[in-house]
Amino acid sequence: MAVTSNTNSHAHGHNGHGNVGLFGLIVGAIGVVFGDIGTSPLYTIKEAFIPHYGLTPDHATVLGILSLIFWALMIVVTSKYVTIIMRADNEGEGGIMALMALAQRTLAKGSRSAYAVGILGIFGASLFFGDGVITPAITTLSAIEGLEVAAPQLHMWIVPMTLAVLVLLFCSQRFGTERVGKVFGPVMVVWFLSLAAIGIWNIGHNPEVFHALNPVWAMRFFMEHGWHGIFILGAVVLAVTGGEALYADMGHFGARPIRHAWYWFVLPALMLNYFGQGSLVLEDPAAARNPFYIAVPEWARFPMIALATAAAVIASQAVITGAYSVARQAMQLGYIPRMLIKHTSKETIGQIYVPGINWTLMIAVIALVLTFRTSTALASAYGVSVSGTMLIDTLLLALVARSTWPRARAWVLPMCLLFAIVEVAFLIANGSKFLDGAWFPVVLGLLVFTVLRTWRRGRELLHAEIRKEGIQIDTFLPGLMLAPPVRVPGTAVFMTAQTGVVPHALLHNLKHNKVLHERNVFLTVETLNVPYAPKEKRLKIDSIGGEDFYRVVIKFGFMETPDVPLALMRSCDLGGIHFDPMETTYFASRETVVASRHRGMPVWRDKLFAVMHRNAAPATGFFRIPGNRLVELGAQVEI
Template identity: 50%
Template sequence: MVVLGLAALGISYGDIGTSPLYALRECFRGANHLTPSDANVLGILSLIFWALILVVSTKYMLFVTRANNNGEGGMLALVALLNPWRKNAGPHSKWLLRLGIFGTALLYGSFMLTPAISVSSAVEGLNVATTVFEPYVIPITIAILVALFAIQSRGTETVGRFFGPVMVVWFTTLASLGIYGIVQEPGVLAAVNPLRAIEFFSINHWTGFVVLGAVFLVVTGGEAMYADMGHFGRRPIQLAWFGLVLPALLLNYYGQGAILIHSQGQSASQPFYNLAPHWALYPLVGLATIATVIASQAVISGAFSLTRQAVQLGQLPPMRLFQTSSEEYGQIYVPTLNWLLMLATIGLVLGFRTSTNLAWAYGVGISFAMTITTVLAFFIMRERWEWPLWVAGPMTVAFLLVDLPFFGANLLKVPHGGWFPVLTAVAMFTLMSTWQRGRELLSRRLMHDEKQEEDNADESAPLEAFVRELADSETIRVEGTAIFLTGSDAGTLPMLHHHLQHNHVLHERVLLLTVRTEDAPRVPAAERLEIDDLGQGVYRVIVHYGFMQTPNVPVAVRFAERFGLEVDMEQVTFYIGRATIIPTDEVPGMMLWREKLFAFMARNAIQPTSYYKVPPQRVIELGLRVEI
């Protein structure tokens, strides 16, 4: 438990753990126009305290983490837990699926913003010591980011061993600096009283509501923590939070507040770095930079993991990914996403220039995602846990009473930079929904074409009839095994018909193999295969994988020996259909521009040979032209 909790510090808490660098500072900067008076400082600290208690400690730690899909957390795992794809799903399932996909799309904006704002705020600490480095803050930030993304292909297996201990040093430093500040102004502890927050709103009115957008920055890592739960388990995540992270964060925020009061607001520009003695400033900047790199690494790894889930659940096209660790399943590398994130992050640093400007772009997507999590959790309570409405309803309302004000305050950031995560989310949602809808149309069209062939052949039970016909026919059977990869586990394959029509031969053993992604994160090896002997050397094989697993067809076929189906991989030929998609207005489907987008995504998706780890030298592709 302790070891896992230590590891969780380095992976799950980097984002929320680096928020003290900028969160309290942004409450008194920018367009907020809030003066750092004693009453305002105490009010802000009270809001920070109760935000961490209500949002992270209560909502996520004690409640939402219960809604895990076989131990996995995150938006897509939550959607999979609701299983909106099931046949008997209610009428609300479709919009719940769309809501979950949009919530996932919102997280991609934070994947770009977190490295930019974290590293920028750390490097800007150099300006507190001297103005010499001021012209070099942006170049240094970009250099760190380029180096960070450049090493992703090597994985985090080695570096990850040091993440936990380094973050222990970081959180210990946060707590020590906080205690140092509180000793100078002990009266700051009065901010624990929630009446200070109420008094803050009574004094500042609309400005107080606007400042909620900056206060929200203290909880922005809550969703990332929930998404990383599958790596460590619920209990270690809770142990790390309540045992070290929460106390360290509260002490540091209150220490910063104490410095603001003690200096009569003169430290408002950099309250975090002004906590440190002058001799410790440069070491603190170095430690903060390392901590932000770790936070950025955790976010990038989370982006890779989320993308794999989206691909496995059919929400994104297949793309090339690499497992970078033989021991840690969660450590993967997605080249295309890595370089896109790097370009976007560098573009944000160059475009927004300072961490203060980036803070105005940060929070909109996360606050909306947290609200969506609450809505999905309500349906989990009702449908999965079967809680009565009089229990689930008030609990959901209580969470929304916290989520919605934060979301509303963050919406005010849209004209000042908050448009970026919204634009990113809309773009990602368009891609994901277009890919999902396009796959449905493609599957429907293929089934329609297949049904026409079956009707022409007057076959009532296509697959069984095909096997009976094979027994009576004079089809030449050749040595070896033919494996036809298919997306459907019913009926015969159009490409199998095409193969027989053109070649007039068939291998002595034929496997109709379907890879099915389940709504569980992982499927045990013992439950991987489902084999049905149809006779005449024809087998229906269904390979089950979880949405957190990477399919490997050759390994699965070798595993079939345990079920009595021996396949010599040296004499196997894989048949894979490649559909050329023709967008057209003549066939009912999507708008023409979305059909063209789907066709473009399909052309650029990784081919099945790579995605399913099929040896390319043993593959024959059969082309089909499909109008959608």
């Protein structure tokens, strides 16, 4: 029953989001979606005035940087993500993997263009994982670094306190975010109100900072600093980190609540705070060392450190849960090995916990904090992954707009060109910091990309070998029934990735056990490039070789957690076979991959795939097949 209800509840959620009103969705979106971009004021202005850029906090420079930040937010976040790219939803879902699947639907299957789009999407997802490592580290460090202003004698405790907060955060993931998530919205509302209040308090000293709304100040900055002025964009990009999250979390709240929250609450609060910091720096240039905390009245600094740490934890939580969602999508689309997925909520299907991703992220984040030790050092590493992901989003958006938006493409495509120019500039600016730390997300992205591509290609080679050595069902069954083996009662379900080939598990069962069940089902599970499989496409049943043999194809969307037994139980409602759970036995083959030279991939990639395949969660567990109804039979395959 739940298999089809997931689809229905999803549709219902996007039409009206159940009984939750627009205001509740806006508050929820503020708590989950805007954590990353909402903590950017902790470090953006501070990073613009580090010695690396050699800028003097004079009148023209401060207004120029404020103008650059404002127009970066307007062009990249407001225009691109909030206004335009949210139109490119894949049946209500967003994010780079959903956008990639949407773009591939516009191209011929198996074409070079579809392959190139797949490569782009995978690389963007790889960079997203890099962002997932850096965001918790830099936001938590930046928040706790407020101690340097409030209590300089506690400087030595900043890194240990940061590590303690992060370890606690990752260790608490297994309990789920449902309970804690209810307080995320109110805490972030208080955070943004505090940002706005601090900004207004400081703007009073120099109201002229509002002149920075004029783009002339941004252009003047480049004219005064020449071509090397572009490098300041390496700090400006920190203000737009989290733009991808607005799109990725669209499926949870819908586009309308996110747009309302951004236009009327988050954007004004952020800009008031940035302008307040700029006003403070104009009044006291020495405040550029940490303008966020120096802008806070002395009596409020310790409460602000606590609030900022809470906001940093919420921002980190959003990135971590986003990594779980992207990982599940990548698993379903066949780009990473299957991993154990735990559901942490009985009510919300999207609340999941992936232990493998969680502990990998935790180790990487801790290593990052211990290596870089300050938010300034981490800021050098931050922008590359963000800029790269944004640029890939723009390229995929242009493809979708050209193919599927005939009316809007006349203005969307020129806007995509503008976005690409801005994001290439961001990429160049961050590339200049390669040796200072920008190498980290690049190396991490390439490692993740290699793993994803190796897994995808390895699966293709494995399936090709199985098909090559396989026997066609249409020729095998008539021969089998000429001299049938002993028949036993019950239903045998043989899982296979190739619909026309006899499953290895059946051949091994006949060879070793010399029996054939009363009913035999050849089951294939397919993943569609839409988030949720429509009810009418969920299940397909065909009778083959008489009444005793059936070919069944079950289809799931890439946002769903596949539950094969539940889907089979629904088949009787569709006029199909009746599956009694206690009379059904599942047979699966567990291939042992052997690396060999002169095949499809270099031998080191063959060996990497063999290791991943050996350690991947069994397909049977991924498809929720009960262990007491399962028989696994081994086979060795060379690739």
